[in-house]
Amino acid sequence: MKLSMITLAAAFAINTITFTPTPCQAGDKNVITGKIIFKGDLAKYKRTKINTSKDPNCKKSKKTIGSEKVIINKKTDPLTLRNVVVSIKSGLGDKVFPVSKEELKVTQFGCQYKPHIIAGQSGQTLRILNGDNTNHNIHFLPKVNDEHNFTQPKKDMVKGKTIVLKAEDPFKVKCDVHPWMNCYIAVFEHPFFDVTGKDGTFKLAGMPDGSYTIQAWHESFGTVTAEAEISGNTIVTKDMTFEP
Amino acid sequence: MSAEVLPYTVKPHPVTGLYNGKFGIWLFLASEVMLFGALFSTYIFLRIGAPETGPTAWPTGEQTHLSWKLGGLNTLILILSSVTMVMAWVQFKMDNLAKGRMYLIATAVLAIAFVAIKLKFEYMHKFHLGIKPSTSVFFAIYFTMTGLHALHIIGGVVVIAYFIGPGAKLWHENREYYTNRIECTGLYWHFVDLVWIFLFPILYLL
Amino acid sequence: MSGDHHHEPSFIRKYVFSVDHKVIGIQYGVTALCFLFLGFCLIMMMRWQLAYPGETMPIIGNLFGEAAMPGGVMLPEFYNSLGAMHGTIMIFLGVVPLLVGAFGNYVMPLQIGAPDMAFPKLNMLSYWSYFLGGVVMLASFFVPGGAANSGWTSYPPLSDIATTGQTWWLFGMVCLITSSLLGSVNFIVTIVQLRVEGLTMFRLPFFVWAQLITSFLLLLAFPPLEAAGVLQLMDRLAGTSFFLPEGLVVSGVVQTQISGGGSPILWQHLFWFLAHPEVYVLILPAMGMVAEIISINTRKPLWGYRAMIYSTIFLGFMSFIVWAHHMFMTGMGTKISAFFATTTMIISIPSVVILTAMVISLYQGAIRFTVPMLFALAFLPMFAIGGLTGLPLGLPASDIHLHDTYYVIGHFHYVVAPGTIFAIFAGIYHWFPKITGRTLNKTLGYIHFAFSFIFINIIFMPMFWQGMAGVSRRLYDQTVYAHGDAVQSLTVISSWGAWMLGLAQIPFIINFFISIKAGKKVSDNPWEATTLEWSAPSPPPHGNFATVPVVYRGPYEYSVPGASSDYIPQHITTEA
């Protein structure tokens, strides 16, 4: 139903707007890449150990876990920031992109969500698994998506639970049994997004020619945007900086 | 099941002195007293529990955005409608359908006027000011109680309209039965009126 | 067919939208029995999770979908829904409609010699309102998030922030409350106005008295719950904060959209103001039925008939001022708790009086152990256990340890399950011949009774030990606690009791359906009873009595010295 509405909207766009007569196919060789640089006091953002003594079953999966609010890649130069969602914010117009068939996965392990940041495309499925031998409660705190609030009382309970996501700015998902446990889900209408990892870099690939606003979002530091213009299968480098 | 089979549908019971309908409506009103009683208790409970200052303090005077003039006007309208209701019953008792009906119409018109003032000048005014039931506990209880009361008024209007229109057929079949029904409607109407007489001071004046 | 009221009504008017109290009574009875069975099924499912936490439920486990029981393992949220709905269905859709709607509607007008209820159309409306309420409750299982899961008590703020099922629950409750209110007006007017000549208030069968007091309780106690329901609906739909204080942080999110200023305690006051009288709504008509059956089967007048009536009136009155004994743990001060503890102790006295009267009625009787009599007799010790175990809960100091534990569950189930539901079975066996003209099979009845009696005790007796051990109610898995794990074996026993009790109902169900068509035909008065319903034909025709009876004596004239037979019906002029 929803999908056909989108197609309908797309058909409407074809008639009124002059470009892109057919839906874009990924595979174009345009790439926007860059680093997410952190400029600030490193000492202020030390990771701390989380006290999981409330539920000894957490420790059985993983001995110690650290806070994930700010993770700075100390080994990179310049310092970069992990867990930043980079995406195209505007410039794609009304174009429609095929939804990835790939299933997103998040596992609860050691009373932490792995991965901490989940980025996906509208219509993509997310599978939630419980890898701990304890009761977890998954509570979505979204504005657009459904407010799921359910439990997984056992380890490996069947094959987990799947949820179809809708496009929305990053929202928090929380475990109500282990209040420190949280992760974020970012869902986009298009496939041009990435999450920074150990090296603090991102790579958005395959977008059509055009000029775009790209946005970097971090759970503690908010957003930073940059403009990028790309055409003719080139690679554009755009570093972005968070200065808390 | 018609009136002939069941005893005391029209004539009063020799011991209780009530016909079934009247007894029934008194019992119904007793339950209504408990319903509004619970809401009045809620009002008292929340007001006593409210702090002296701060965002959840109980609003008084100007802060309530309620006009005692409009409330007073509505009080007068309802009292008047109670009078016309009694007059209607008296006319039916005196076997005068036309006049009785006229008074019934007057009652309905007054009731509609009450609801119109309530909606147009009071509720709308609040909404324009951005006041909703969720604004504070005071407005929550204001909207809930007056809203529930307004629903009772509307219910009464529907019943009265029925007796002005299709219900009047009964008059030609059994006058006493019809008049009794008007009496029951009247009892209900006075009760609704009485509820407002309590609502008005606690919301508008105190 | 000539005349206005002699034409044959259509099928729909006769059996679906009927205004005949007997048809409505049967409609109530059948619907409520279905709900009773459904409520029991819910608990049988919950008992699996309790006995074998986290294990795959055999056979039916995979029928409920991923949101409720993935892989046949019950989720806590589904468990909570089942719990809340079990309570709601049993009380509001099962037991009360059976006691008042079915037996009250069918038997009471017959017992007072009336042709019908005072307001037949209202009667129909009250059934259909009940039916609608039931449909809404059932439908709520299928909304996102499932049925209401905040307990049948629906304490806010939990119920304010709960899933959509709660809103459906509230709408369902509004329908049920409306139904009860209309019904109670009808009952009171009928009892007061439509008694036949000679049937003074103190010649009424005790059952009618019980119905009268019950109706007053429903009439006056339900509106505050309706008010509370409206307030909770406002909280849920219009964003008000009647039950929400300011500064709430739910799941780490500061609740800035609510104004605050409300009180969670307010709901509890309004709710228990209904729900305590509701307890007496559940027990008084049951006592009424048991008293009838005991008197008939002991062939002896009820002992202390008037004392029982005064006690019932006193109970009804007192039940309005004991509600806060459900709230001792809410931070109540010494003075208020002393008041409610005192009223609670006082209210136990009339119950003791009624129970004593019924037992003494056995003394010097000639007891016939018929099936209804066995159920009625079993009611007595079961109700006694239920009543006695109320004591430690009514005293604030002992309530500290026992509040909200399985002890409470055991206590009120003893009152309602082996108490009231046994009375209902007694009533079904007793009045079945009046309703159908045929009797239920005795042998199957004895089997049904014996197994029900054994297994129902196996379910509820262990709960007192569990409660003593400190196991809280409404726990999805009690083994997470050391004190719960220690008594897990009791839970297993309890669960097996429940499933066996389910099996024990099979003879009854078979009996019920076979006897409707093929039961032994019996006379109009098979139990040789005195009250008026037995003077009407079985089943009574439209309008009930061929000639309007006149009453000459009290309801329980059994074994009158010098009389030729051992009973003198109320409507017989002089003894032959």
Next chain:
Amino acid sequence: MNRSRIIGVATVIVVIVCMMAPTVVLGQTDGPVASGHIIDGDYGYGMPPNASKDGHNVDNLIHILHWFMLALFVAWGIFFVYCLMRFRARAGHRATYDPVKAKVSKYAEIGVAAFEAFLLIGLSMPIWAATKNEPPAKELATHVRVVAEQFQWNFHYPGTDGTFGRTAAAFVDTVDNPLGLDRSDPAAEDDVFATELHLPVNKPVICDLTSKDVIHSFFLPVMRVKQDVIPGMRIPVWFTPVKEGRYEVACAQLCGNNHYSMRAEMVIEDDASFATWLEEVGKVEEFDEDELD
């Protein structure tokens, strides 16, 4: 009428069997508790062990009550069963029309009422008054704020200054600051949070109960303490632990999906261990693994 007799006797046997059933139960299950910790004390079919100074009062009341209930029920039951056997319908036996004149029932009822009055006034009220009216002196007691939330017990200790820092909803952070402590308040500097309730033995404890979201109930089975925790209210409870050990804190009021998981542990220890624990628990350790998920 032989049949009635059989049924009568059968009923009696069934009653006895049912009363016995739960006491002849299977052996205790002996699995480890979900937490993996050893919980002290013997738990079984009776009441849990008592580790508080005044808990025995509640126990005594419950015991007295049950003996009283049992006596009443047995006496009543004997009469009941006697009636069933003696007055069963049989040939040549006819019921008596006139009511029994005996006053026994009246005296029994008065007796019951009097005993209930004694239970209420003599036993229950003093215990209740003691648990509600006379808090221990603040300077002699350990003071803890207990903040309940879905689905965790948070324990807030005031630290060495004995004063709790200011808290507000706006400061709440589920990871670092579950109670919304205002870090700028000087009194907050030495405040400590924990999810385990540690208390020194033989010293009165005052717990101030508050809730962040819904109604919970603070239940310490071994202390005979139970109190609803209601949002928007601050309700104090007090008790004196006298037995060292590790015990449980339970939530006794349905508070949502994971109500059953809302369990915490309570450790009663000597002053020195308590002081050490208080030092340790407040420390924040750096996490320096650089794993990638």
